[in-house]
Structure formats: C-alpha cells, structure tokens
Amino acid sequence: MAAGLYIGLMSGTSLDGIDGVLFDAEAMAVIGHVHAPFAPALRDELLALNTPGDNELHRAALAANAVARGYADVVSQLLEATGTPRAQVRALGAHGQTVRHQPGGPEAYTTQLLNGALLAEQAGIAVICDLRSRDVAAGGQGAPLVPAFHRAVFSAAGEDVAVLNLGGIANLSLLFADGHTGGFDCGPANCLMDGWIARHRGLAYDADGAWAASGRVQPALLAALLAEPWFALPPPKSTGRDLFHLRWLDSRLAPGLAAEDVQATLLELSARCVADALRAQMPGAATLIACGGGALNGTLMRRLAALLPGVATQTSAEHGLPVDQVEAAAFAWLAHRFVEGLQGNLPAVTGAAGPRLLGALYPA
Known part of the structure; x- marks a missing residue:
C-alpha cells in the first residue's frame, strides 16, 4: 500500500459543486483533481435546506444520500483519471455540505449533510467525515480548519x-x-x-x-x-x-x-x-x-x-496549488492527520478547549 495517498472531497458554501483531489501526504502534493457541478435540483435543495422548511428531516436525509453518491462518482473519476487502484488510497476526507452552523454556547452544533456510511460502501475506501463537530463539542467554532x-x-x-x-x-x-x-x-x-x-x-x-x-x-x-x-x-x-x-x-x-x-x-x-x-x-x-x-x-x-x-x-x-484544489487538499490532509492519530484543529484559531482528533470513521 502507498501509505501517503489520500483523497479529499470538498463542497463549500458557494454550492458550485464537488472538488476532489488525490493527495500525496508525504510529498504534500496534489496528484489529480476532478470537479463535478451539482445537479441543479440538488443545488436548489441544498440551498433551501439552509433555512427552515417542511419535512426537513426527510429532505435532509435524501440530500445527504445524494451528496454521498456525488462524492462517490468524483472518487471513481479521480481514480480513473490518475490510474490509481482503490487499495492504494488509505482514506478519504469528506467535508459534506454545510446547511447549519451554530457554534458557541451549550447548544452549539454544526451540520454537514453527507451519508458517510453510504459513501464508504460506494467508494470502497475508508471515509473520514464530520470533521467539524468535535471541535465544536470542545467549545470551538469548528472553523476554519484549514x-x-x-x-x-x-x-x-x-x-x-x-x-x-x-x-x-x-x-x-x-x-x-x-x-x-x-x-x-x-x-x-x-x-x-x-x-x-x-x-x-x-x-x-x-x-x-x-x-x-x-x-x-x-x-x-x-x-x-x-x-x-x-x-x-x-x-x-x-x-x-x-x-x-x-x-x-x-x-x-x-x-x-x-x-x-x-x-x-x-x-x-x-x-x-x-x-x-x-x-x-x-x-x-x-x-x-x-x-x-x-x-x-x-x-x-x-x-x-x-x-x-x-x-x-x-x-x-x-x-504551486491551483485555486480550486486548496480546500479539497486540506481535507485530504485532515484525513491523513486522523489516520495518524494527530490533532486536526488549532485551538488558537477555533477557540476549542484543546487539540482534538477530528472526524468520524466509516471503514471501507
């Protein structure tokens, strides 16, 4: 196994779609990049879910499934474009789509829509996701993590x-x-x-x-x-x-x-x-x-x-790093930090009570 290979998947608040990179964590270099826009219906739904509405739990669950499928498609495109076998990728760091962010106070939370279990099933690679919640639980903002x-x-x-x-x-x-x-x-x-x-x-x-x-x-x-x-x-x-x-x-x-x-x-x-x-x-x-x-x-x-x-x-x-690859590379790097058992947050940045291992693991 090539110990340094990770995938980073990012879809941000701009809702322009999914960026995926294959990242060599030892060389700190991007090997390949794929961008896939969201389907218009999914983009509209993700935007709508930023505000209260009818049947939110059901709609959010379906959107989380759709995001996972979109991420899995990007993974497949990335592996094909770079000629990389799945088994050579140690893990992928997946951001998910933020629809609520309410840090601070006893009821703080942050919500990134992504079905990590479904992504692990479809991608066949260990998934590290929900990367912000632990910092928020420790009293931090959960952002920025980069x-x-x-x-x-x-x-x-x-x-x-x-x-x-x-x-x-x-x-x-x-x-x-x-x-x-x-x-x-x-x-x-x-x-x-x-x-x-x-x-x-x-x-x-x-x-x-x-x-x-x-x-x-x-x-x-x-x-x-x-x-x-x-x-x-x-x-x-x-x-x-x-x-x-x-x-x-x-x-x-x-x-x-x-x-x-x-x-x-x-x-x-x-x-x-x-x-x-x-x-x-x-x-x-x-x-x-x-x-x-x-x-x-x-x-x-x-x-x-x-x-x-x-x-x-x-x-x-x-x-040396194109503007549309930086955030995805950062989340590949955060997955690498998780796998190595290293802190992902900077308490001086987020305000968390201390260093924390960030993310939840869904094994391949």
Whole structure:
C-alpha cells in the first residue's frame, strides 16, 4: 500500500459543486483533481435546506444520500483519471455540505449533510467525515480548519503571510513569521453576489466580477451592510449562510437601487471585510495568497490589491496549488492527520478547549 495517498472531497458554501483531489501526504502534493457541478435540483435543495422548511428531516436525509453518491462518482473519476487502484488510497476526507452552523454556547452544533456510511460502501475506501463537530463539542467554532494546512504549504521564512479562501464565505489564515498561526471567517465572499446575480440575471455567478464592475458602489448601502454587528466581533469567529443570505441583504436595501449597483456594493463589501480584518489582525502582512473560486474574480482581486497597498496580492496557483484544489487538499490532509492519530484543529484559531482528533470513521 502507498501509505501517503489520500483523497479529499470538498463542497463549500458557494454550492458550485464537488472538488476532489488525490493527495500525496508525504510529498504534500496534489496528484489529480476532478470537479463535478451539482445537479441543479440538488443545488436548489441544498440551498433551501439552509433555512427552515417542511419535512426537513426527510429532505435532509435524501440530500445527504445524494451528496454521498456525488462524492462517490468524483472518487471513481479521480481514480480513473490518475490510474490509481482503490487499495492504494488509505482514506478519504469528506467535508459534506454545510446547511447549519451554530457554534458557541451549550447548544452549539454544526451540520454537514453527507451519508458517510453510504459513501464508504460506494467508494470502497475508508471515509473520514464530520470533521467539524468535535471541535465544536470542545467549545470551538469548528472553523476554519484549514490554517494548519495553509502553514504547511504556504508559510515563508521571516514573513507574515496571509492566506485567503474566497468561497461562499471569506476566511483568513494568518501565518506569522514567529510560527504563530491565526485564522477566522471575515464575512461573505461569493454567497451574496451569487444569490443576487441568480435572482436578477439567472446566472450562477458573476464571471470575473464583470456585472459588479458595470455598477457603482452605493456608500449608504455599504455602510448599512458593514454595520452588521458580527463584523465587530473579535476572533475566534465563523459564519455562513445562517447569517449572510439574501433576506439579510433585502432588509438593508433602500428602494430604487439599480441591481448592478447592488452587485458592485456587494463586491466592495467582500473586499472591505477582508481588508479591514487583515489590517486589524496582521498589520505586518507582506503577502496575501488567495484561493477558492473568488480568486478567479479579477474585479474582486483588483479591489483587494487597491485596499491593501504594500501587500503582495497573489493566488495559490503562483505557489504551486491551483485555486480550486486548496480546500479539497486540506481535507485530504485532515484525513491523513486522523489516520495518524494527530490533532486536526488549532485551538488558537477555533477557540476549542484543546487539540482534538477530528472526524468520524466509516471503514471501507
């Protein structure tokens, strides 16, 4: 058995589909990558399950089955594309689809839809899933879980480096030159922009931020959005569609705004919440390395660069790891940590009571 091979499977809050990577944990390198979009009906159902509705338990169970089948298909495609026998993969780390995230307090929980048992049956590989719950049970946020992986692949000697994941939500990993690692969610990245363009133009996302670039930022609306109390909370903190959704936006809109101006303002919100957080938490940042789908949004990346003069704004692709592979690779790495009996969380990041082994195992 090739001891270092793992698969990572990620589907994030952007709901753009499933990313799978074959990952060599010894070489810390991605060997292969497959992306599969969600079927429109499943995407719509996963989005709907973020809010209360009828017959939720039944619908969530069916969605968890569908996610498992989608993950298993990606595994098969990945193994075929790389010519890798299933027996050579030690385990796969599977994130599942977050539909609720309520950390903090005695009734804290986080819910990622995925039938891990079904995935293990269909994939024929040991499954490590439910990777956030143990950190939440230990009093942590359960997020972000990627900063330790980011340090392993993106840190630079003698420099303060920030890694920014731009998915549905933006989160920062802070890799300080002294070896200290921080990380937290900053606010919405793509989730509001995606929802707004879907409502007004029937598109899944704003390619390259072109629609946002056609509008004008509305200062009053931007101020109303930035007044959200969550932005003022200190780390550790995390968020998701529980807070940042179109109903949240609608409640802050003044009548008569042009749709493209709202989109421009939402892009500015995404850039501002990141820039403000980075200046506050890592004022000496030399480099910002962006990954996730939002790193392909040229308008957003240019705004980040403009708001952060003196910080080299780059993408993970410039450091050897394409932007759409980073999170899946992180969850392959977390599966490796589980198999080796090593902690997966960073208590300084999540606020958990201590280091914890993350995940639940469904053997092959």
